[in-house]
Amino acid sequence: MNPFSLKESLGLAKASDNKGVVIIPPFVFLERIGKAIKKAELGAQDLFWEEKGAFTGEISVKQLKSVGTDYVLIGHSERRHKFDETDEMVSKKMSAAVKNNLSAILCVGETKQEKDSGRKEEILTMQLNIGLSQIFFGQRPQPKILIAYEPVWAIGSGIPETPESALKTILYIKSFVMNGYNYNPAVLYGGSVNSQNLESFIKYSDIDGVLVGGASIKKDEVKKMISLIKN
Numbered sequence: 001m002n003p004f005s006l007k008e009s010l011g012l013a014k015a016s017d018n019k020g021v022v023i024i025p026p027f028v029f030l031e032r033i034g035k036a037i038k039k040a041e042l043g044a045q046d047l048f049w050e051e052k053g054a055f056t057g058e059i060s061v062k063q064l065k066s067v068g069t070d071y072v073l074i075g076h077s078e079r080r081h082k083f084d085e086t087d088e089m090v091s092k093k094m095s096a097a098v099k100n101n102l103s104a105i106l107c108v109g110e111t112k113q114e115k116d117s118g119r120k121e122e123i124l125t126m127q128l129n130i131g132l133s134q135i136f137f138g139q140r141p142q143p144k145i146l147i148a149y150e151p152v153w154a155i156g157s158g159i160p161e162t163p164e165s166a167l168k169t170i171l172y173i174k175s176f177v178m179n180g181y182n183y184n185p186a187v188l189y190g191g192s193v194n195s196q197n198l199e200s201f202i203k204y205s206d207i208d209g210v211l212v213g214g215a216s217i218k219k220d221e222v223k224k225m226i227s228l229i230k231n
Contacts, residue, residue: 002217006032013037015222018230020209022071022105027059034068043071043105046079049092061100072097075107075131077152087130094145095134103144105211106131107190108173112153121172124149128176137183147173147187148211154191156214161191163200163207170207195224202229 003009009029016023017037024043025033034042048058064072074097075090090106097104108127110120128147135143149169151161161169170187177185189201190211201207215221 002026008217009033010036012217012219012222013040015219016040016216016226018226020229021226024071024073030064030069031067041070042068043073044069045073045076047072047074047093047097047102049089049096051096061096061102064102065100069102071103071105073105073107073148075127077107077109077150077155081111081152087127090127090131091134094131098135098143098145103146105146105148105188107148107150107211109150109152109155109191115151115153120169124169124173125176128173129180132177132181135181137181142183145183145185146208147177147185148190149173149187150190150211156192158192160193160197161189163197163204166191166201167204167207174206195221195228198225198228 003012006029009025010033013023013033013036017040019039021040022043023033023037023040024045027044030042030044044064047061047064048055051060051062074093075085079085094104094106108124110123114120114123137143149166154160166189170189173187174185177183186208188209188211189207190213193201193210193212194215198210201210212225
């Protein structure tokens with residue numbers, strides 16, 4: 001739900017306003033931030049799969065597009081684990097986004113228990129298979145889908161996955177999607193990314209970017225990360 005105010009959101013957006021950056025603010029600030037940014041693109045934190053109907057509190061794809069949204073985050077771990085969002089719900093949201101020409105960022109990742117029990121690839125495979133099950137990759141133009149690998153145990157913990165392990169997992173995701181769907185997705189890493197560890201991830205060309213959480217609401221951190229990426 002951060003940041004809390006429009007003023008704070010606009011300040012962070014302006015600090016982040018660079019080519020190759022997607023700014024994903026709370027719903028209530030989308031329109032104002034969309035008008036304020038010049039180089040970055042605008043993303044939403046979630047959507048609902050129905051275009052209209054009695055779904056109090058939900059946001060439709062058409063509503064997002066009406067305020068200039070380019071990207072949408074789908075299946076974030078907090079949605080899955082705090083709001084009981086299932087893989088099937090994620091699949092419906094992915095389909096709605098792609099049908100309406102939004103770039104969809106599909107979030108996948110394992111819990112600590114799943115990691116410790118050796119089930120990481122099993123969990124990722126299931127999340128990818130169901131999440132992508134309603135997407136027709138043969139259409140032209142091809143749908144724009146990104147995958148964000150966010151190990152649940154690393155989010156907000158201050159303890160990220162090691163870059164080497166993250167790279168190995170991202171290569172697995174890329175191989176799985178290419179072999180299964182003949183689609184080459186950009187894959188991001190998310191999980192306690194900040195200015196101190198950013199370079200250790202983006203030095204690998206197969207890690208196509210990062211999904212930044214807590215550090216993204218600290219203006220100094222944002223400026224440092226933008227500077228590192230540009231250099």
